[in-house]
Amino acid sequence: MYNVDLFITDSPLKKVHYIYFAFFLLCLVSFFLYAQTEEKEEPKELLSKEFDFQKAKRILKRFYKKVGTDFYCGCSFTEDKENFGRLKIDFSSCGLTSRKDNHRQTWIEWEHIVPAHSFGSSRECWTQKNCEANGKPVRGRKCCRATDPEFNRMEADMHNIVPVPGEINADRGTFSYGEIEGEERNYGLCDFEINFKEQTAEPKPNIRGDIARTYFYMEWKYGIPVPENRRKLYESWNQLDPPDTFEIRKNEIIEKIQKVKNPFID
Numbered sequence: 001m002y003n004v005d006l007f008i009t010d011s012p013l014k015k016v017h018y019i020y021f022a023f024f025l026l027c028l029v030s031f032f033l034y035a036q037t038e039e040k041e042e043p044k045e046l047l048s049k050e051f052d053f054q055k056a057k058r059i060l061k062r063f064y065k066k067v068g069t070d071f072y073c074g075c076s077f078t079e080d081k082e083n084f085g086r087l088k089i090d091f092s093s094c095g096l097t098s099r100k101d102n103h104r105q106t107w108i109e110w111e112h113i114v115p116a117h118s119f120g121s122s123r124e125c126w127t128q129k130n131c132e133a134n135g136k137p138v139r140g141r142k143c144c145r146a147t148d149p150e151f152n153r154m155e156a157d158m159h160n161i162v163p164v165p166g167e168i169n170a171d172r173g174t175f176s177y178g179e180i181e182g183e184e185r186n187y188g189l190c191d192f193e194i195n196f197k198e199q200t201a202e203p204k205p206n207i208r209g210d211i212a213r214t215y216f217y218m219e220w221k222y223g224i225p226v227p228e229n230r231r232k233l234y235e236s237w238n239q240l241d242p243p244d245t246f247e248i249r250k251n252e253i254i255e256k257i258q259k260v261k262n263p264f265i266d
Contacts, residue, residue, distance in 0.1 A: 052145070056156040057110045061087065063253065064163050067246070070108060071162035071207060073190035077108050089165055095189025098167050105167035105187075112160050113214040115174040119154045119224045120144050154222050158254045159262045160214055168192060172201045176227050177211050177234075209241025213264040220263065238264070 065087070068076050073094050080088035087108035089096065098105035120126050125144040132138065133146035144151040154160075168187060171194050178200040180193050191204035203211060212234035218224040226234060243251075243265045255261035 051156055052152050053110075053155045053161075056158050056161060059257065060110065060158055060161060060163070063250070070164050071111070071210075072164045072168055072192045072203060073187070075165065075190075077163070080107065083107075087163070091188075096165060097188030097190075099171065099186040101167045101170070104170060105165050107166050108163045109166040109169040110161050111164040111169045111172070112155070113162060113211055114160050114218045114224060116141055116155055117174040119218065119222060120151055123148060123151055125151060154218075154224075157218075157221070158258060159217055159251070165190075168194075171196075175199045175201045176230055177201050177203055177208075178230065179233070206241060206244075208237035209239075209243065210247055212237040212241075213243070213247075213262060216264045217262040221260070 065079070068078070070077060070089065073096050075094035075096050076090045077087045078090070080086040089106060089108060091097070096105070120141055123144055125131065125146075125148040126140050128139075128143050128147075130137075131143035131147060133142060138146060145155070165187070168190075175194065176199070178198075180195045180198070180200055180202040182193075184193055185191075186194065193202040194200070195202075215226045215230075215234055216238070219226050247265055251262050251265045
């Protein structure tokens with residue numbers, strides 16, 4: 001039997017149904033608005049078209065402060081309370097020592113796996129003679145930062161940036177990665193070697209795949225060629241050191257921010 005009250009507009013039961021339906025709609029709209037807000041709650045600098053290396057470093061600091069270890073040596077680090085904005089390395093956490101520059105080795109710096117020289121030196125801005133930034137003459141990398149949007153995109157690509165000890169960053173310079181005979185340790189227990197004569201840097205085995213996939217990504221994304229004398233080596237590194245959970249998670253986070261992932265990690 002049908003309930004006649006359901007068909008009477010002003011019945012109490014009908015009003016209760018209207019109230020529930022309205023409450024349901026309100027919840028649905030609220031959830032939609034909340035979801036939209038969550039998607040948009042990215043750092044303000046990400047919404048700017050002028051996204052650069054400095055902004056990329058600020059974002060990576062937030063991410064790596066939770067992780068707390070550097071890429072080359074696995075050293076823990078924390079914010080330096082005496083030097084605002086710097087991340088101070090805990091030498092005792094990894095047995096790191098300095099080769100010559102103990103001052104620079106104290107802090108984390110942000111290293112490009114594929115060096116800026118590799119993707120900048122062939123650009124016109126790198127060799128431009130009459131270049132200014134903020135009214136001052138600049139050359140090379142600084143000129144590219146001031147005048148070349150594509151260079152800025154490459155320099156700020158977070159798939160290619162990692163935290164490393166400062167002195168090692170300086171020592172590695174623009175050297176490509178490779179394998180070095182022997183295990184001469186110039187940085188204490190840190191498993192990272194540099195042959196200055198051969199201009200080669202040897203990373204520890206469990207980050208070699210990460211490095212190879214970054215080179216492949218920069219070639220795929222920006223056309224920066226992998227050095228031909230290293231391609232086969234990097235292909236082998238990619239196989240021997242497959243992506244781990246951290247690398248996969250980092251790739252997902254950067255994809256959310258930059259809207260592009262490193263497909264070689266997948």
